[in-house]
Amino acid sequence: MKNYINYVAATLAIATLTQCKPKSASQVVTGDAASKVYVAPGKYDEVYNFVSGGFSGQLAVYGLPSARLLRVIPVFSQNPENGWGYSEETKPMLNTSHGFIPWDDLHHVALSQTAGLDDGRWVFVNGNNTPRVARIDLKTFRTAEIIELPNSSGNHSSPFLTENSEYVIAGTRFSTPLDGNNDVAISSYKENFKGTISFIKVDPTSGNMSVPFQVVMPPFNFDLSRAGKGPSHDWFFFSCYNTEQANTLLEVNASQRDKDFVVAINWKKIEEYAKANKGRVTTSKYAHNVYDDKTHSATSTISEGIVQFDAAELKDMIYLIPCPKSPHGCDTDPTGEYIVAGGKLAATIPVFSFSKILKAIEGKQFDTEFAGLPVIKYEAALYGEVPKPGLGPLHTEFDDKGNAYTSMFVSSEVVKWNIKDLKVIDRKPTFYSLGHLMVVGGGTAHPYGKYLVAYNKITKDRYLPTGPELSQSAQLFDISGEKMEMLSDFPTIGEPHYAQAIEASKIKDGQVRFFKIEDNKHQYATKGEKESKVVRTGNRIDVYATCIRSHFSPDNIEGIQLGDEVYFHVTNLEQDWDVPHGFAIKGANAAELLVMPGETSTLKWTPDRIGVIPFYCTDFCSALHQEMQGYMRVSPKGSSVKLVWSLGDFSSDAPAAAATK
Amino acid sequence: MKKNVFRLLLTGALATILFVACNSEGTKEGEQTATTEQTAAPVVAGQSGVVDDLSQKNVVGVAVSSPDHTTLVTAVKAAELVDALSNAGPFTVFAPTNAAFAKLPAGTVEGLLVPEKKEALQEILQYHVSVGVYKLENLKDGQQIDEVFGGKVTIGVKDGKYTVNGANILATVPASNGVIYVIDQVIFAPAKK
Numbered sequence: 001m002k003n004y005i006n007y008v009a010a011t012l013a014i015a016t017l018t019q020c021k022p023k024s025a026s027q028v029v030t031g032d033a034a035s036k037v038y039v040a041p042g043k044y045d046e047v048y049n050f051v052s053g054g055f056s057g058q059l060a061v062y063g064l065p066s067a068r069l070l071r072v073i074p075v076f077s078q079n080p081e082n083g084w085g086y087s088e089e090t091k092p093m094l095n096t097s098h099g100f101i102p103w104d105d106l107h108h109v110a111l112s113q114t115a116g117l118d119d120g121r122w123v124f125v126n127g128n129n130t131p132r133v134a135r136i137d138l139k140t141f142r143t144a145e146i147i148e149l150p151n152s153s154g155n156h157s158s159p160f161l162t163e164n165s166e167y168v169i170a171g172t173r174f175s176t177p178l179d180g181n182n183d184v185a186i187s188s189y190k191e192n193f194k195g196t197i198s199f200i201k202v203d204p205t206s207g208n209m210s211v212p213f214q215v216v217m218p219p220f221n222f223d224l225s226r227a228g229k230g231p232s233h234d235w236f237f238f239s240c241y242n243t244e245q246a247n248t249l250l251e252v253n254a255s256q257r258d259k260d261f262v263v264a265i266n267w268k269k270i271e272e273y274a275k276a277n278k279g280r281v282t283t284s285k286y287a288h289n290v291y292d293d294k295t296h297s298a299t300s301t302i303s304e305g306i307v308q309f310d311a312a313e314l315k316d317m318i319y320l321i322p323c324p325k326s327p328h329g330c331d332t333d334p335t336g337e338y339i340v341a342g343g344k345l346a347a348t349i350p351v352f353s354f355s356k357i358l359k360a361i362e363g364k365q366f367d368t369e370f371a372g373l374p375v376i377k378y379e380a381a382l383y384g385e386v387p388k389p390g391l392g393p394l395h396t397e398f399d400d401k402g403n404a405y406t407s408m409f410v411s412s413e414v415v416k417w418n419i420k421d422l423k424v425i426d427r428k429p430t431f432y433s434l435g436h437l438m439v440v441g442g443g444t445a446h447p448y449g450k451y452l453v454a455y456n457k458i459t460k461d462r463y464l465p466t467g468p469e470l471s472q473s474a475q476l477f478d479i480s481g482e483k484m485e486m487l488s489d490f491p492t493i494g495e496p497h498y499a500q501a502i503e504a505s506k507i508k509d510g511q512v513r514f515f516k517i518e519d520n521k522h523q524y525a526t527k528g529e530k531e532s533k534v535v536r537t538g539n540r541i542d543v544y545a546t547c548i549r550s551h552f553s554p555d556n557i558e559g560i561q562l563g564d565e566v567y568f569h570v571t572n573l574e575q576d577w578d579v580p581h582g583f584a585i586k587g588a589n590a591a592e593l594l595v596m597p598g599e600t601s602t603l604k605w606t607p608d609r610i611g612v613i614p615f616y617c618t619d620f621c622s623a624l625h626q627e628m629q630g631y632m633r634v635s636p637k638g639s640s641v642k643l644v645w646s647l648g649d650f651s652s653d654a655p656a657a658a659a660t661k
Numbered sequence: 662m663k664k665n666v667f668r669l670l671l672t673g674a675l676a677t678i679l680f681v682a683c684n685s686e687g688t689k690e691g692e693q694t695a696t697t698e699q700t701a702a703p704v705v706a707g708q709s710g711v712v713d714d715l716s717q718k719n720v721v722g723v724a725v726s727s728p729d730h731t732t733l734v735t736a737v738k739a740a741e742l743v744d745a746l747s748n749a750g751p752f753t754v755f756a757p758t759n760a761a762f763a764k765l766p767a768g769t770v771e772g773l774l775v776p777e778k779k780e781a782l783q784e785i786l787q788y789h790v791s792v793g794v795y796k797l798e799n800l801k802d803g804q805q806i807d808e809v810f811g812g813k814v815t816i817g818v819k820d821g822k823y824t825v826n827g828a829n830i831l832a833t834v835p836a837s838n839g840v841i842y843v844i845d846q847v848i849f850a851p852a853k854k
Contacts, residue, residue, distance in 0.1 A: 513716065624751060624793055
């Protein structure tokens with residue numbers, strides 16, 4: 001406790017000595033900033049920015065430099081806006097070994113890569129709470145797949161990708177007892193608790209994920225990670241904290257040691273080892289959910305059994321490198337030579353050299369062993385330290401000119417420094433308490449550079465106040481010059497953690513505009529109005545419905561009875577860009593459907609009362625949208641009302657030609 | 662009331678939309694970047710300028726690709742109705758063929774294509790457009806359909822043949838935003854009393 005207070009006092013002392021008083025926002029924005037973020041009506045942004053939605057469980061997509069919100073992609077949370085997790089087709093996407101879970105905490109974003117460059121095919125994101133990794137298809141901007149990670153708690157060190165998207169890596173924040181030895185005393189942490197690193201294999205063609213094996217690690221908290229690049233291609237580097245292995249009051253107890261570790265693991269060697277050895281198979285269960293664009297439906301499969309290897313058996317594959325004070329970010333520079341760790345309680349930023357790490361391993365320059373793993377001498381792995389970079393360094397990204405940008409939580413600033421000479425070049429305040437930052441392509445072998453966005457944790461007075469709950473603030477910087485220039489300040493959804501951005505040209509031309517109706521393989525697809533029908537099977541009613549501007553077929557249904565379960569399968573017959581139809585039923589215990597052209601979507605409705613129940617199109621589809629509606633009659637159980645359906649009975653029309661005169 | 666609203670919508674749209682030949686001057690997506698130059702008086706394409714070769718054609722696209730409707734297309738352009746008819750609709754369009762326009766007294770079409778006659782041309786063309794999809798199988802003899810301008814047309818169904826105000830419906834062409842009935846005469850609203 002005393003140490004901690006000393007630390008805070010020292011921090012404050014350094015703060016007063018070395019930090020300028022942050023300027024106010026009006027001072028930091030220069031005259032031509034507006035023109036640099038202005039994207040004229042009808043023009044496109046230069047890059048797509050994929051921003052984690054944090055505790056919203058969703059992924060936000062912004063255009064930069066305008067910072068216009070283009071889309072919120074539902075991933076781990078139900079989304080009433082488009083029926084994600086409410087429609088029968090998408091409910092399986094949120095299935096887990098714990099059953100249906102309508103929420104998660106989405107932290108990190110990893111664009112798929114080929115040869116170290118973002119290729120624009122998929123973006124991977126993690127669910128922190130009930131550990132899952134999702135893959136979003138960037139042709140449809142939809143979540144295509146979610147895989148649950150067994151023996152994982154607090155899936156924070158995730159998802160991180162190798163240079164050719166061979167593997168997604170996911171490490172645990174919480175160590176826990178593993179399956180098969182679950183019911184133990186919490187105080188037996190050091191003996192019984194373990195962390196894991198899951199290797200998720202990505203099929204190079206389909207993108208489909210599988211978990212061939214996990215590595216069981218000492219019970220550290222794994223925080224963040226990056227794959228190597230170029231010469232370090234075969235390696236992953238993880239930051240970890242709580243090497244004290246505390247299980248209570250981590251705020252204090254996990255800050256005892258002067259150094260925690262960066263963990264270097266040779267994933268290539270581990271992959272080979274895993275192919276050659278059997279490992280231990282646990283009985284863990286996990287869900288694997290896949291959405292199919294042809295059936296417009298998801299399936300959820302519960303798998304059992306996961307292969308595990310203990311870290312200690314992976315000789316010459318895993319090394320620990322001491323790293324000051326609870327490192328957070330662990331970032332590899334574009335050349336793959338430098339590994340930057342942001343020790344959030346440290347006064348310097350250590351930069352490790354990959355070639356020195358290799359030499360140290362070769363020359364066995366080890367301190368000792370820790371938890372059965374060799375510890376490389378700090379100096380043997382160190383390239384150098386960035387002195388007095390600021391306070392509370394967290395994450396580092398890189399530009400295309402050999403510079404690094406580190407976020408400083410405590411001193412609320414972005415610090416630009418040169419990787420070679422480790423000298424600070426520029427520092428700019430952010431408003432306030434910066435967490436993650438990102439440079440366009442900043443995680444790749446060849447960053448695009450130009451823009452940096454700071455994602456802050458504290459907003460306070462940045463925008464018009466909205467009661468006690470505020471959105472998070474983000475600030476956009478132009479980093480094309482020697483000095484960084486703040487351009488704009490915009491609110492974001494949820495709480496953004498990491499984000500990535502990619503040139504628009506890599507994504508925009510491959511977009512699906514609508515689904516071809518002839519390719520629709522949905523079990524209940526209705527490909528023409530004449531095929532629409534209503535089928536009773538016991539107390540289950542299936543409505544094979546269509547919609548097109550501006551009506552549903554059928555739009556009058558009678559013969560539904562209390563006690564029935566009605567499945568309304570709506571096929572959108574449109575074959576036209578941006579003409580979805582919505583569908584909602586009064587009293588349905590769900591959200592609406594939003595059905596894309598050529599797609600089939602199902603709303604389950606259990607009538608709870610006798611009467612005539614309306615339904616309607618919720619998306620202003622056309623000039624006659626407000627006419628797009630229908631009725632269902634619900635009769636008592638056992639009623640003699642026949643099951644009938646219709647569209648456009650013209651018998652009630654006004655007499656023909658009566659009013660001509 | 663509702664119909665008046667649509668008239669307003671259409672008129673309002675027309676007032677603000679500048680004429681752009683269908684697709685010919687539409688901005689190509691690939692050229693849209695944040696750094697495009699400013700021009701003094703930019704010609705702004707409306708919805709007809711959307712580059713979309715994948716979707717089913719809308720009523721304008723169908724007409725443009727029909728060699729029998731070049732006069733109609735010319736008239737629709739001159740009346741600045743291209744953007745409105747590229748809208749979500751849905752529309753029922755009675756589309757006179759070139760031959761139908763040729764039946765009009767000599768000089769009629771040319772006379773309507775001059776800028777001063779734009780409003781008159783719009784009124785004529787809007788008598789050929791209804792908001793809503795009226796499917797052929799649902800049309801009944803004597804049925805009246807209210808047009809965007811000029812009042813109602815009367816449908817005739819006799820011996821399996823369909824007419825509108827006496828003009829023969831020659832063909833039915835579905836479009837993404839409605840349906841087109843090809844007709845062999847230009848139809849006119851009854852003169853106001």
